[in-house]
Amino acid sequence: MIKKGSKLYSILTGSCPKCHQESMYETKNPYVLSDVLKINEECSHCHTKYRIEPSFFYGSMYVSYAIGIAFGVAAFVISYLFLESSLITAFFAIIGTLVVFAPIIMRLSRNVWINIFMHYDENLVKKKTE
Numbered sequence: 001m002i003k004k005g006s007k008l009y010s011i012l013t014g015s016c017p018k019c020h021q022e023s024m025y026e027t028k029n030p031y032v033l034s035d036v037l038k039i040n041e042e043c044s045h046c047h048t049k050y051r052i053e054p055s056f057f058y059g060s061m062y063v064s065y066a067i068g069i070a071f072g073v074a075a076f077v078i079s080y081l082f083l084e085s086s087l088i089t090a091f092f093a094i095i096g097t098l099v100v101f102a103p104i105i106m107r108l109s110r111n112v113w114i115n116i117f118m119h120y121d122e123n124l125v126k127k128k129t130e
């Protein structure tokens with residue numbers, strides 16, 4: 001179990017990067033495709049505004065390339081090396097993986113991106129719970 005307070009917690013759960021108290025997303029389930037990129041304006045706990053600037057999340061595209069490649073490599077290794085599929089099958093396994101995991105990849109990349117710029121702040125949590 002990953003504890004609140006680590007960046008990994010915010011990245012994997014999509015929670016507020018500053019207080020980790022609630023999800024940044026309007027809909028938690030990434031497979032509700034119409035809502036996959038809908039991020040709340042601000043955290044209702046610590047009032048952090050998630051968009052530092054209007055086009056803030058465009059930068060997360062760079063992260064999504066990296067995460068996409070990681071997923072692709074994983075799919076290739078599993079199908080080609082472990083399941084000993086043909087190269088063509090491995091190719092389709094990569095495509096299939098990227099399609100199936102696209103909503104997760106998109107969110108993970110945004111979570112990583114915002115966690116580069118914002119950091120967990122214990123005081124924000126204490127203020128609310130004391």
Ligand SMILES: [Zn+2]
Nearest residue numbers: 016019043046
């Ligand atoms: Zn917060």
